Amino acid sequence: MDLKEAWKKLESDKLSKPVLGSVHIQKKSKHPVQKLILLFKATLGFAIAFELGFIYLFIVSPQPIVKVFMVIMIITYAFFFVLNYKVLRNIQHSFRLDLNLKGTLKQVYDNTMSTLAFQRKSSIIIYPLAATAGFLLGLSIEKDAALMMQKWQVQVALLISILILTPASYYLAKWMEKVSYGKYLTQLRDLIDQFDKEEESA
Amino acid sequence: MAHPHEQEFTELIDQHRGIIFKVIRLYVNHEEDERDLFQEILFQAWRSYPNFKGQSKFSTWLYRVGLNTVLTFRRRPRLVVPHEDLSVLKVSIDERVQPEETEALYIAIRDLNELDRMIVTLHLDGYENEEISEISGLTKNNVAVKLHRIKETLTKKMKAY
16 A cells, blocks of 8 residues: 555545534633733733823922933833834734745744844833833922932932843843743744754755 | 634535544544644634635635644644554554554554654655645655655554454
8 A cells, every 4th residue: 555545545444533612712812922912912002101291290290300311211102012013913914824935934933033133232222211201200209309309319319229220121031021921932843943954955 | 793704714614624624543542632623623623714815725724724723733732642542553463463464553652753744644644745844844845765664664563454
């Protein structure tokens, strides 16, 4: 019996055995790319929540210096919201399992990786701004923040806060990125590597 | 409210559900994972269905979605146990009972890596190298070379059985 004959017999004997389950379309998926899509959606949700918080603080804070930093944070978060939204749309559009698998996975992987890398790099500028905004907000609760900032002790305290909070936030964000996105990205990378290895070996 | 194309899609899946069973049987051997994968393939097919314009047969399209889903689906570690089946085979050989050629082919295919399994099953189902290349993302030459090697391996293994 040749391969094709054996295959035909195998198909009818074994492979056609039904699998339990009804033809009912569920709205949930356990697919790694679908999980990445969910994570991007969650990021957008958080961005909206933070944006609303900053807008609220902008409205209630009477001090101009605090308002200025709130505007900076609002613009920054709006920028990251748009960036993440575009990546999400791109992934949703390119992730199709009825197309070339390697190309699809590579596109999703590269898109996610470059966005995360960009966010990581920009955070080095954003965290000091966020730390300053928080610091000024704290000062403004009881005193005039602009006036307080003229004292050298307060300036040193702000500098120390920035020096501590920036790397701490950077590594925390990197760790969170690894925990949330890491396993799915590793799985995609492994699969792409497998395709590449197969191509090299042939 | 149901989606306007949901019934049409469900009917098509009902007619071609054998393709999904085949894909699942080739890659999974645990009941819970079979159910999960069945639902996942349905989900992915439904998600991609608006892009199905009928350039290929629905069965071909569904086969592609099924294989691509199974290759990227996060399965539990217990599923990656193709050698478990081989131990059954060794027992058969030891007992000088010749296993069926179809069973031998099944075991030999399950023993291949997932990508090779995809390539050979598409070939055995009558797909041209160009189509296999399109589905997998490997080059046409690569598919041809790999296919040659895989077929040799399978034939050797089947003869040995």
